[in-house]
Amino acid sequence: MGAHILYKNVSAAALAVALGFALAPDFAAAQSYSFTNVQVEGNQRIQTSTIVAYTGIERGKSVSAGELNDAYQRILDSGVFxxxxxxPRGNTLVIKVTEFPTISRISFEGNRRIKDDALLALIESSPRRVFNPTVAERDAAALAEAYGAQGRLASTxxxxxxxxxxxRVDLVFEISEGDTTEVERVSFVGNRVFSDRRLRRVLETKQAGLLRTFIRADTLIEDRLQFDRQVLRDFYLSRGYVDVRVNSTNAEVTEERDGVFLVVDITEGQQFTFGDISVTSEMSEADADEFRDVLRLRPGVVYNPALVENAITRLExxxxxxGIDFLRAEPRVTRNDRDLTLDVEFVLTRGPRVFVERIDIEGNTTTLDRVIRRQFRTVEGDPFNPREIRESAERIRALGFFETAEVEVREGSSPSEVVVDVDVVEQPTGSLSLGGAYSVNDGFGVAIGLSERNFLGRGQRLSxxxxxxxxxxEYSIGFTEPNLLGRDLQLDLELxxxxxxxxxxxxxxxxxxxSPALTFNxxxxxxLQLRYTWGEDEMVSRGDDSSGVPLAGPVIRSEISQGERTNSTIGFTYTFDSRLNGLDSNSGYLFEVGADYAGVGGDSEYVRTTAKLIGQRRILNGDVTLRATIEAGAFSWQGDGFSRxxxxxxxxxxxxxxxEPGGVGPRDQSSNGAGGNYNDFLGGNYYAVARLDAEFPLGLPEEIGLRGGLFYDVGNLWGLNNANTGASSAIVGREGSFRHVVGFSLLWTTGFGPLRFNFSKALKKEDFDEEQNFDLTLQARF
Structure with a gap:
C-alpha cells in the first residue's frame, strides 16, 4: 500500500480539453454540431443515462461549440469525476470520464489532544461517499482551525x-498538533491611570509562567481574547471612564509560531462622577418624590453603569x-465635560401594555421545568418587563446546571402578548473530587468528595x-433544598x-x-439562618505516660470523666453583606452575629454568642488590599455541673x-507529682480579636503568582468561672490579657491551590502562651 499526495486533476482536464479544441481545426471552426448518438467511456458507478443527462444535449438537436463547453462544465461540476x-466524432459525441474513487474509511494520525470522534464531527467527508479533493482540503482547514481554537497555531x-x-481509497488526515502558542508577554498602549500589572490582572489571558503545566491561561485563544476585550471595557466603565475604547488586541507571532506578544491598545478617556440625580414622573399615580427616596445614588460618587441599573431595578x-403596572424607569444622562460629571434623570413612563402569554422551556432532559421556572419572578399573565426577563436569564445561568442558557422573547398570539422561550443545554452536575491537604496544625491528609448539584433534576445538592x-x-453527608415549598427558603441538612x-x-x-437549618433573605x-443541632461528643483520655503519670492535668481529667454528653441546640445567624449588591467593587463590609442555646433537651445547657465585622477596601488602583476584622464571642454556662x-x-x-491552637487563654499548670507541671489549655468564656491585613504586589513577574502581606493581630481569651477547677491556684490566665502579633505573609497562587505562608512574632504575650512563628496552609484539588 502506498500513500499518494492528494491530487487535483480538474485544472489539468480543463487544459486538455482546451488544447483538444485548439488542435482540432475542424472541431473549433465548426459553428454547430448535431449528434444522433452519445457514447460514454470510463464510468463504473455512474449510469450512462445520468452522465448524458448532465450534458443537457438532445439527440439530433443542433448545438454550438459554446454549448459543448457548457456540457463539459456541467459534468465536471457534478463533483463525482x-x-x-x-x-465529437462525426454524429457521435464521445464522453470520456474518470470517476473519483469511493472513500472506504477515514482515519486520523498524530492526534492526541482531540479524539477521533470529535474530529469526525468536524469534517464533510464520510465513508462510502465519493472522494472529493476540494472537500478534503476544506476538511483539513476545519481540523486545523479546531486546533487553533485550542491555542495550537503551529498545527498542520x-x-x-x-x-x-x-x-476505493482510504482517506488519512496526517496531523501535527504542535505545541500550544504561549502568550510570552501582555503589554498595553495608551493606559495612563492603570498600570500594565493592574490591567493584566483583569484579563483572563495570562502571560506564560513557571506553572503553565497546571495553569493554561497563557495559551492564545481567539475566543478568550474577545472576552478579554469586553471585561477590560467593563473594568474601565465600572470606574467611571465612560469614553474608554479598546482599539485593538494585536498578537505578534514568533517565527517558530510557538509564542506571541500580545499588545492591547486602549484609549482611557476621563473619569466621570455622578452629578445631579433626579426623578421625574409622567404617570399621575407615580409620585416622583416617593420614588426618589428609594435611590441610593449620590452626587460625587464615581459613575458606574451597574449603579444605574440597580437604581432602575429599585424604581421598577x-x-x-x-401595583403600578407597565412603569418603566428611563435614565436620561446629561454630560458635563467642564466638571466631568454626568447628571442622571430617571423618567418614570408607561411602557407598552404587553403581557406574558407563556414561558416555553426546551432542552432540559434532566432538570425539571419547575427548577427553571422558579428563576422567573414573572408568570404567565403578568405584565411583561424586559429587565426582569434579563435578570431571570442571569439567574438561570448562575445555577450552573447548563452549558448554555438562551432566553429570547417573541410575539405571542396577539401583538399585546409575548412568549418567552428558554433554550438550555445541560451539562454534568455531579463531581468526584480527590484532594490533599496540609497544615501545620493538622498535618497531611486526604479528602474525597462526591457531590451532585442537581440531584434528580430538582436543583438540590447532595454531597x-x-x-x-x-x-x-471527619465523615459527613449533606443535602440542600434551595427552594423549600416553592419559596425562597433554603433547607440544609448535615449529618x-x-x-x-x-x-x-x-x-x-x-x-x-x-444539623438542619433554614436560610432566607x-x-x-x-x-437569616435558623438552625437546630443535635450532637453527641466525648473527651477521650490518652492514659498515662511511661512512668505512670497521667498525661492530662486534674481539670482535663475531671472533664473526661463526664463521658459522653449530648447537646440539643437551637440558634440563628444574621448576616449583612454589602458585597451582595455589587455596587462597589473596591470596597465592602460584612457583619455577622449569631447565637446558640443548648438546653432543648440533652445534657448541656449554655448560651454561646458570636459577632464578626469585616471591612475591606482596595486602594492604589486595586493593587493594594486593606482588610480589618473584628470578632468576639461570649459563652455562658446555664446548666448543672461544669462546662468542658x-x-x-x-x-x-x-x-x-x-x-498554636489553644496557645492563648487559661491553662492548668498544676503539678504532675513527678517534679513537673501540666500545661493544659482549658479554653475561655470570652474572646475578642482584631486583625488588620494589607496585601500588595512584590514587584515580581505576575506569572509567578506571588503577593506579599503584612498583618497585625491583637486578641484575648479569658474567663473560666464555670469550669471544675476546684480551689487550685495553678490555673493561669483567668483574667486574660491582650496579645499583640505582627507578621509577614507570602501569598502564592499555584496550580495546586492557594498557599499562604505566615511568619509572625508576638510583641506581647504571656509566659505560658505557646507561640507558632510559622504557619503554612495548603489546600489542593485535582
Missing amino acids: ESVEIV VTPRIIRRSDN TLAIRK LNISTAQESE GVSETDSSFSEFDTSRAFF TSENTR SIDRFVLSPSILRGF
Missing part, C-alpha cells in the same frame, strides 16, 4: 489517500409593590465528604462524625452530629495568628 473529456493537517482495489420594584488528616478525621487526635492537647475527641443585603474545654472557646491560628 476526477477528469472529463468531450470528443495534511489529507492523503491510500489507493485500494475497485476504485417599587412600582410593582405599589458526601471524607476528610482525613494526621490529627483529625456526620468526627474524631481528633491533636498534638496540641492531652486528650482526644469524638463527635457525632445532625430578609432584605437585599441580609440573610470543648464547650468553651478555643482560639485557632485562623482567628489569632502567631500562636
